[in-house]
Amino acid sequence: MSSETAHARLLTAERAPNLLHELVWRAAARYPADPALVVGARTWSYTELEAAIGAAASGLLERGLARHDRVAVYLPKTLEAVAAIFGASAAGGSFVPVNPVLKSDQVAHILRDSGARFLVTSASRLQAIEAALAGCPDLTHVILTDSLTAVASLKARARIESWDVLCAGPRAPAPHRCIDGDMVAIFYTSGSTGLPKGVVLSHRNMVAGATSVASYLENVHADRILSVLPLSFDAGFSQLTTGFYSGACIVLLDYLLAGDVVRQVREQRITGLTGVPPLWSQLADATWPAGSTDTVRYFATTGGVMPRPVLDKLRAAFPGARPFLMYGLTEAFRSTYLPPDEADRRPDSIGQSIPNAEILVLRPDGTPCDPGEPGELVHRGALVSLGYWKNPAATAERFKPVPGSLATGGQPELAVWSGDTVVRDAEGFLYFRGRRDEMIKSSGYRVSPTEIEDTVMLSGLLREVVAIGVPDERLGQAVVLVAVAAGTTGGNAAPVLDYAREKLPAYMVPRSVVWWPALPRNPNGKFDRVRIKAEILQAQVRKEGDDGR
DSSP: OOHHHHHHHHHHHHSOOOSTTHHHHHHHHHSTTSEEEEETTEEEEHHHHHHHHHHHHHHHHHTTOOTTOEEEEOOSSOHHHHHHHHHHHHHTOEEEEOOTTOOHHHHHHHHHHHTOSEEEEOHHHHHHHGGGGGGOTTOOEEEESSSOOOOHHHHTTOEEEEHHHHHTSOOOSOOOOOOTTSEEEEEEEOOSSSSOEEEEEEHHHHHHHHHHHHHHHTOOTTOEEEEOSOTTSHHHHHHHHHHHHHTOEEEEOOOSSHHHHHHHHHHTTOOEEEEOHHHHHHHHHSOOOTTTTTTOOEEEEOSSOOOHHHHHHHHHHSTTOEEEEEEOOTTTSOOEEEOGGGTTTOTTOOBEEOTTEEEEEEOTTSOBOOTTOOEEEEEEETTOOOEETTOHHHHHHHEEEOOTTTSGGGOOOEEEEEEEEEEEOTTSOEEEEEESSOOEEETTEEEOHHHHHHHHHTTSOEEEEEEEEEEETTTEEEEEEEEEEOTTOTTOOHHHHHHHHHHSOGGGSOSEEEEOSSOOBOTTSSBOHHHHHHHHHHHHHHHHHHTTO
């Protein structure tokens, strides 16, 4: 290494990162030979990860990637998926992580809505979504991380090539210049109505989130973090950013069973892991061999309330670990956490603001609520995203000014108005009370009832349908359809559920169908969701009483 190169690396190691990919550059300058990523038997050091990201960035630029062009990544958690994501950032583009459990219609919606020009995926996944790609006219380049495959419907308008070819080309021109306020990613999240919306995140959002979360989790270079959540989920992607910020090793895992997680914790000597309540319920009931959790120093949960019995079991299974109970919004990446030493005193609290964020509890008129008074959770600070992609109406509804008396120096400032009702106690701790809309929270995902309804109606088996969420010990909420049959469907739920399994990802598939002769409507002619849900919940309570629960 030349003295000039060594000096450049020293400056990189010492300088605070401004752009997302600089998290990796700084870690590579500090810990070049140490492991950055592990997937099964494969390991990349930070130097190898840096080189792979640089090669991917060069390949994208050589193929004409323009500033802020979208690169969709539709893969399980692999080394190539991470290199593609950070390669898009390093080239001056933006990445769009696509949940690998989504079906073809959902994937096509994300590609079409984001206007993605590049798609990084596998041959089998490309074949599975081929028919749906006809509605994605912006797609011009497809990069396959395994074997090449011919897709007739794409050949006339898209260049299909391998990952190895993308990364083997000559060094491309310099990347597009970006600043920390520029867009770097679009994360798709469900709303209460319609198809998922894209949340636009800047480099500043990502780096501020990494800095904040790593500080309170106290992540360090020696950590080995188990990544079990999808990278398309803000909390899942946060495992990468906090790990890279700290120079830690991240073990990527797409698990099928709780035993897969148990085995990885033991074999990889994991020090920290973050999950959602349904996974923690499984892990709480899992068998943990003696000594298998000795290295775990923290576990964290997000995506819903951790039931107290589950928390108690986990603390017994991880006797040396500290629990972090967290709450977050995709629109603001992370928002609150409960310090571990408060877990016994207030286990039902979502905690307080994370570092470098302020959480307000406001009345509809924008004035602060008193302690004990329910109000809307409003997040202000560096983690507030740039809004919804190509959706100014939805952005204006959710991203609104901070009331002048609460904003910095009275200057105009946008905050995220979450739609969640919370209460702040006299000591400043927050408690979740419910949502203002009809969102369903299942398996840690926010699920749009309208998206489920629109999908199952295409089966032709239903005349009317409303999807609701009902309490479920493991899932948080389970999806139930309240429906009026079409034709001869009668009370046979099997074909409806089979259709849902074919068209929807597993976390959106209804648990059951409740048949009604007609669905009540409110004075505006819309389905009376409040009444429907109330009657279903009352019926559930009566059934549980009859069962002696």
